[in-house]
Amino acid sequence: MLSQIRPAIVMIVLFTLLTGLAYPLAITGLAQIAFRDEANGSLVERKGVIVGSRLIGQNFAADNYFHGRPSATSAPDPNDSSKTVDAPYNAANSSGSNLGPTSQKLVDRVNAAIEAEFAAGRVDMVAADAVTTSASGLDPHISPQFALAQAPAVAAARKLPEARVRALIEKQIEQRLAGFIGEPRVNVLELNLALDELH
Template sequence: MLSQIRPAFVLLFLLTLVTGLAYPLAITGVAQIAFSAQANGSAVERGGVVVGSALIGQNFVGDGYFHARPSATSAPDPANPDKSVDAPYNAAASSGSNLGPTSKKLIERVNATIESEFAAGRIDVVAADAATTSGSGLDPHISPQYALAQVAGVARARKLNEARVRALVEEHVEGRALGLFGEPRVNVLMLNLALDALQ
């Protein structure tokens, strides 16, 4: 019996070393050498301070900034842990709303978002991502259409030339991956940092 158990334990030990230690360390080493920024969270720094990640959206507020698309993430309600409250761009609770196109709650939320953006003078055209959430609730990008729709409001709030703000948006449009995959997009964090650098 020992002659059958010993090879099993030796094999378990060797495979644990190879697949549980050597392989993960090798892959981590390759990632740190070849893709250091991505392996460390695609952190964005300004003045030696991490201000965010290029891969996780942030909830920008105020008329002087470009806004990201709405986020459906939530957090536990401090008053009642059994319930949740809206917490836009909460990276600890990535989720979509799971509301279907016939949902009354979704229709009311979309209409309220559009009305508030128009009432505040923030947008002049409604792009789809101005009122709809992403699947993760953490999308760092918006469409060029939504970014351009916000130009007039941001320029007015910052007392900047509208043409200069429009040019800044156009400079930050990222094309399709390999020219084929995905849609053109604008990273809101990078755009807002460039906007801050103008002043």
């Protein structure tokens, strides 16, 4: 019996050391050498202060900043732990809304967002990402169309020429990966940081 148990224990210890310790340490070390920025969260730093990540959206609400796409993330309701409340860009609870196309709540939310875009005078045609949430609720990018639609309002709030703001947007557009993967996009955090540097 002991002759059968000993090899089993040796294999458990060996594979625990290999797959639970050696492999994760090797991969972590390799990532730190080859992809240091990505392995550490693609953090964005300004003047020695970490202001965010290129991979996680933030809730910019002020008129003098570009806004990201709506976020469907939530947080526990402080008054009733069995319920949730909207908490835009809550990275601790990344999720989509899971509302289907026949959901009246989704239809009402999208219609309200469209009306808000028109009321703010930001658009003459609403970009899809201006009124719809991403699957994670944390998408850091918006379409160039949505960014350009916000240019007049941001330029007015900052008392800048609209042409200068539009040129900044054009400069910040990230093209398709390898020329055909994905869509052109603008990172909202990096655009807003570049906007702050215009002054």
